[in-house]
Amino acid sequence: xxxxxxxxxxxxxxxxxxxxxxxxxxxxxxxxxxxxxxxxxxxxxxxxxxxxxxxxxxxxxxxxxxxxxxxxxxxxxxxxxxxxxxxxxxxxxxxxxxxxxxxxxxxxxxxxxxxxxxxxxxxxxxxxxxxxxxxxxxxxxxxxxxxxxxxxxxxxxxxxxxxxxxxxxxxxxxxxxxxxxxxxxxxxxxxxxxxxxxxxxxxxxxxxxxxxxxxxxxxxxxxxxxxxxxxxxxxxxxxxxxxxxxxxxxxxxxxxxxxxxxxxxxxxxxxxxxxxxxxxxxxxxxxxxxxxxxxxxxxxxxxxxxxxxxxxxxxxxxxxxxxxxxxxxxxxxxxxxxxxxxxxxxxxxxxxxxxxx
Amino acid sequence: xxxxxxxxxxxxxxxxxxxxxxxxxxxxxxxxxxxxxxxxxxxxxxxxxxxxxxxxxxxxxxxxxxxxxxxxxxxxxxxxxxxxxxxxxxxxxxxxxxxxxxxxxxxxxxxxxxxxxxxxxxxxxxxxxxxxxxxxxxxxxxxxxxxxxxxxxxxxxxxxxxxxxxxxxxxxxxxxxxxxxxxxxxxxxxxxxxxxxxxxxxxxxxxxxxxxxxxxxxxxxxxxxxxxxxxxxxxxxxxxxxxxxxxxxxxxxxxxxxxxxxxxxxxxxxxxxxxxxxxxxxxxxxxxxxxxxxxxxxxxxxxxxxxxxxxxxxxxxxxxxxxxxxxxxxxxxxxxxxxxxxxxxxxxxxxxxxxxx
Numbered sequence: 001x002x003x004x005x006x007x008x009x010x011x012x013x014x015x016x017x018x019x020x021x022x023x024x025x026x027x028x029x030x031x032x033x034x035x036x037x038x039x040x041x042x043x044x045x046x047x048x049x050x051x052x053x054x055x056x057x058x059x060x061x062x063x064x065x066x067x068x069x070x071x072x073x074x075x076x077x078x079x080x081x082x083x084x085x086x087x088x089x090x091x092x093x094x095x096x097x098x099x100x101x102x103x104x105x106x107x108x109x110x111x112x113x114x115x116x117x118x119x120x121x122x123x124x125x126x127x128x129x130x131x132x133x134x135x136x137x138x139x140x141x142x143x144x145x146x147x148x149x150x151x152x153x154x155x156x157x158x159x160x161x162x163x164x165x166x167x168x169x170x171x172x173x174x175x176x177x178x179x180x181x182x183x184x185x186x187x188x189x190x191x192x193x194x195x196x197x198x199x200x201x202x203x204x205x206x207x208x209x210x211x212x213x214x215x216x217x218x219x220x221x222x223x224x225x226x227x228x229x230x231x232x233x234x235x236x237x238x239x240x241x242x243x244x245x246x247x248x249x250x251x252x253x254x255x256x257x258x259x260x261x262x263x264x265x266x267x268x269x270x271x272x273x274x275x276x277x278x279x280x281x282x283x284x285x286x287x288x289x290x291x292x293x294x295x296x297x298x299x300x301x302x303x304x305x306x307x308x309x310x311x312x313x314x315x316x317x318x319x320x321x322x323x324x325x326x327x328x329x330x331x332x333x334x335x336x337x338x339x340x341x342x343x344x345x346x347x348x349x350x351x352x353x354x355x356x357x
Numbered sequence: 358x359x360x361x362x363x364x365x366x367x368x369x370x371x372x373x374x375x376x377x378x379x380x381x382x383x384x385x386x387x388x389x390x391x392x393x394x395x396x397x398x399x400x401x402x403x404x405x406x407x408x409x410x411x412x413x414x415x416x417x418x419x420x421x422x423x424x425x426x427x428x429x430x431x432x433x434x435x436x437x438x439x440x441x442x443x444x445x446x447x448x449x450x451x452x453x454x455x456x457x458x459x460x461x462x463x464x465x466x467x468x469x470x471x472x473x474x475x476x477x478x479x480x481x482x483x484x485x486x487x488x489x490x491x492x493x494x495x496x497x498x499x500x501x502x503x504x505x506x507x508x509x510x511x512x513x514x515x516x517x518x519x520x521x522x523x524x525x526x527x528x529x530x531x532x533x534x535x536x537x538x539x540x541x542x543x544x545x546x547x548x549x550x551x552x553x554x555x556x557x558x559x560x561x562x563x564x565x566x567x568x569x570x571x572x573x574x575x576x577x578x579x580x581x582x583x584x585x586x587x588x589x590x591x592x593x594x595x596x597x598x599x600x601x602x603x604x605x606x607x608x609x610x611x612x613x614x615x616x617x618x619x620x621x622x623x624x625x626x627x628x629x630x631x632x633x634x635x636x637x638x639x640x641x642x643x644x645x646x647x648x649x650x651x652x653x654x655x656x657x658x659x660x661x662x663x664x665x666x667x668x669x670x671x672x673x674x675x676x677x678x679x680x681x682x683x684x685x686x687x688x689x690x691x692x693x694x695x696x697x698x699x700x701x702x703x704x705x706x707x708x709x710x711x712x713x714x
């Protein structure tokens with residue numbers, strides 16, 4: 001294992017120390033429990049948006065803390081859920097009184113720990129709503145998941161909900177918007193290489209010199225199929241068609257019902273894409289993919305969307321939700337409407353996303 | 358070789374097609390000869406800034422085309438200099454009449470081809486000045502270079518000169534500024550892995566499982582020393598001290614003298630860093646390095662700069678001048694003054710760098 005690290009067990013701590021030194025005008029870092037928060041938090045009257053999850057997916061989530069996006073991010077150890085005390089303390093730090101939205105990727109540990117944190121925060125008088133992201137069409141259940149995994153749509157939900165909170169949407173409305181984004185986003189990824197968790201010291205899985213894992217998870221979880229390498233166009237077509245032709249997806253998730261004061265089961269439905277839809281196209285590098293290859297993917301994706309009657313109205317191309325040094329890419333399509341486009345375009349100023357400020 | 362490409366010989370063409378589709382509001386692409394240019398070029402009255410070089414270093418240079426930075430970028434094939442017709446046609450396309458600055462990394466092929474292009478453009482009545490970037494302290498001469506190689510300072514020079522051109526600096530003043538930036542910037546890199554040029558199909562060099570190449574070039578050129586892996590802190594210290602303790606560097610370069618109407622030798626001197634200097638600290642990923650590791654490098658760099666009496670007044674952390682999927686990092690320090698800080702902060706809107714717009 002060759003990495004730019006000191007002791008493997010210090011990676012997250014030292015990363016956070018570096019972030020605190022690197023972006024003092026944007027964020028601050030709290031240690032023990034670990035979280036990154038907006039330098040100007042709490043922002044009076046504004047709903048606070050918090051996310052988190054295992055480290056190793058940088059810039060998600062810590063790189064998205066700042067004006068117009070997240071108020072705080074809670075990083076676990078690499079590929080390990082953060083603990084409830086992190087989200088609880090983050091919520092106490094950034095809550096202005098307008099309440100807190102937890103954006104939670106659908107992994108069993110994350111879901112459980114964000115639920116516990118929400119209960120603890122409510123016990124301290126903080127309004128909290130949890131919204132799940134479960135947008136990965138690759139597999140129904142997975143290594144760490146009941147139901148679909150949460151992947152690329154998370155980045156888009158954080159941007160859009162962050163903008164909405166900045167605009168003054170109240171907690172219920174930001175949560176409804178987040179659920180709406182999740183229901184309208186679909187993703188799928190492919191890996192050419194594994195990655196190595198520093199404390200493990202060896203790759204999470206192995207792949208032959210001519211093989212790829214289609215439908216890979218962001219922690220290296222198995223996907224749909226291991227197959228021989230194909231061309232960029234063929235790979236893009238496999239991912240894009242899996243997303244575009246994905247059928248109606250129904251699932252039951254737990255959300256906190258504020259009127260009843262308890263967690264309740266909610267049935268959610270993702271409608272398939274249809275000709276005429278406007279979409280945001282997100283081509284994401286999983287970390288080790290050279291930048292020269294991403295426009296080659298986008299080129300084919302653009303052609304496929306046109307052929308399928310989808311109009312790409314916004315794009316995001318780069319490395320935003322990664323798996324350490326994994327060479328791989330994922331595609332996310334998010335059905336857009338005027339409100340989402342407007343919120344997407346709103347100014348954002350974070351370490352990893354910045355425009356309009 | 359596993360890459361997201363179609364035919365290896367189509368990589369650059371298809372990348373450019375993808376860029377044209379992905380960023381239509383920012384850039385346009387000309388094919389045969391290949392160059393990327395600002396969608397709104399030529400900008401009336403503004404000096405045009407053009408750079409270029411082999412592909413494989415994305416986002417440099419094509420990702421830096423847009424408002425506040427480059428007017429055009431000329432990509433060669435991967436790790437191969439662009440040809441003079443590319444720069445000539447780019448100059449004709451973006452010249453507003455205020456003249457063109459060519460920012461040229463010091464590699465023999467690039468230097469020659471940009472000189473030829475400048476002569477051809479002058480023959481067509483376009484004022485052109487060429488300024489070299491030769492900031493890599495690792496080695497005196499190298500595989501493709503007489504003198505030091507041009508690396509990380511190129512990115513900073515493109516941003517700063519682009520801002521100056523936008524502000525209305527005339528050609529002479531933008532060229533003087535570019536030379537000043539080069540003389541005040543120093544860089545050095547290290548690689549943990551090689552990379553594979555698509556048309557070659559195999560790694561540019563080999564490195565043992567416990568080895569790194571210190572002083573690596575951006576095309577995989579040998580550096581100062583191959584050694585056993587060290588910790589992030591030790592590696593950062595090696596690079597930072599090589600930069601900070603680099604002595605006065607004198608060299609003779611060719612620049613075009615407009616008064617004499619001919620290329621003339623100019624002696625240039627880079628002064629060493631001194632306690633009290635303000636610097637921009639640039640921690641660059643060479644492509645495959647996980648984002649989680651960059652703040653760990655910055656953390657140590659910050660400490661070393663403080664210890665050496667250098668004040669970091671601006672920072673750039675991310676992947677900006679890469680070598681395909683190479684896992685490696687480089688550090689650049691640029692001595693800043695009020696003018697440079699002001700130009701650095703000026704708005705920029707390109708695919709890869711955007712703020713303030």
